[in-house]
Amino acid sequence: MTPSTEPPRYPPKPVPGDRVAVVSPSAGLPELFPLPYDLGLARLRQRYHLEPVEYPTTRKMGASPQERADDLHAAFADPTVKAVIATIGGDDQITVLPHLDRELIRAHPKPFFGFSDNTVLHAFLWQTGIVSFHGASVMCELGRPGAMARQTADSLRAALFVPGPYAVVPADRFRVVDVPWDDPASFTGEPETEPGHGWTWHLPDGAQQVVEGRSWGGSLEVLSCLLMADREIARDPAVYDGHVLFLETCEELPSATEVFRVLRNMGERGLLARFGALLMGRPKTWSFDRPNTPQQRDRYALEQREAVLRALAAYAPRTLAVFDVDLGHTDPQYVIPYGGVIRVDGQERRVTVTY
Template identity: 45%
Template sequence: MPLYVVQPPKARPGDQLAVLSPSFAAAGAFPQVHEQAMRRLAEITGLVPVEYPTTRRVAATAMARAADINAAFADPQIRGILAVIGGEDQITVIPHLDPELVRADPKPFLGTSDNTNLHNWLWGNGIASFYGGSSQVHLGPGPAVDDVHARSLRAALLTGERLEVTDPGESEDVGVDWADPRALTSFGEREATEPWSWYGPTRSVTGPTWGGCLEVIEWIMTAGRFPADPQVLAGGVLLLETSEELLPARNAAWIVRSLGERGILRAVDAVLLGRPPVSDFTRRPPAPERARLRAEQRDALVDVVLRYNPEAVVCAGVPFGHTRPQWILPHGGSITVNGIEQRIFADYR
């Protein structure tokens, strides 16, 4: 049976929004980008950002970061929570969280990458969230906030509307180094996106979502933090994307194959594959090679998914996860993957 999750109530302009660093405290390492992000966050949403003791504390302990998460859920004036960025050790924060606090006062949580840990934990405790959002990546840098990000941010925190997820037409894997003053005014090297690729039967699927960063999902599975019965995802939409670690296509496919062996691929009715990063600050292959690497990952993952579930509707290249512009998507909420019209709709209620 699918897991029942609660959709947290929306905030209203003037409410307080907790801004936390559950993983890496980029806000402390690069404060100018963070401070610009906070100004833009207030302008776009009308919410009042509230920082906590570890928001800017680099190398804070897992227990200290968990204490801030618990405090944010316990405070009735806080009406939403946004992660500054991801990291790589949030898995050690999860054991220190108090599920009774989140059940007593559910609030929208937004984050990406390593925050897959928190999304899975909230989902396991019956609370929906939103996969995406990083003040340090999507609000602070560059000349402005991308339109698709701003619209999905407002929908997730405030309006709860239904939006069509569209292709912004351009993408960057990595922006300007945050230590460079130009990071405050310049985007990274952007290029035109390829059309999304559709596979599987020509049908429309609407269902609750689960997933996130593929590498972190592997950690979650290894730590035993997923329900024993994969049918909790029955009829759902699986979200999968890869990180800036630039995992080779075959390694990504091995993880997805393990999800197939676990029964997860057979349980869902649709799979969305995020546009993968293929370059970083030290490696930027020529454009034809970047296109080849993206296609290589797409083909490898689609092959595995359809091998385990040929009835799944699959769309690859969707701009969520480790890409910019980025759509924030429901996690535990509803998405429609329409393979007939080749369109995607997200419900942010």
């Protein structure tokens, strides 16, 4: 068997009091925005009782791919470090891949947390045979203004410390509008949220009503880059048979046409129909560059859902799908085990992940 077809290999979990690596495999944005970063570090210490360990590029913008890979190697190889957490994402982590020592990391498996551009490292670890954890970066989730969202905080605690099943449920309230990180006033109160309206289930005729399998996916935009470069994608699409695909889109707000084209290309490659179920993250519908009105946000989300359904109808007509799951760039955010087991129960309308 290849690592991607072996049973999930969950790395040992840290315990309170342990040291955890804080790294910037994509962008060293803590250098530019220390307020959410320092708040995230404080919460690691005070709420989770973990001791963050920084590296030469953690707070350094413009670090080379080799420098960032060196920090990852140091973090995974250090026996006193029990987990690795990304500060934030970025857009060029794919350039770090050629510098990574797969055997070094395989020999020192540790839980890795991050999302967005960190999809690159998640896909690398999946191919290496190690389960990682999509979500909970230091600046975004741990550094959230006000208090951490309850669902995020509880999910992260379970993913960090508690092995076993964990129920993912629709958020009562959510947030898509960000606040400026360079303004201290942003951190003096709770950000505005809006009511949640549950998930939308797509149960096509002939679909398997209950799907349980390993997860694969992440940021749709980053997966598109990996597919284009043919990096960390299994050569044989059959290795994804029966797995659970999860996808989410970022603050760049890709158009419905772009989303459809990525999924269409996955379909043409023979990937899309391999998955028994799809969890589609609640779309990010607002950004500083595109401060959409509530009506524009609703229309954007609807058009994205229709694009996904169109791709499924063409390439994966028997795939069970759930929309608006809180697993991506919106708030709150559930941690999703990457390569771990997810159960999607269309009969009971339940989603359970295994940490």
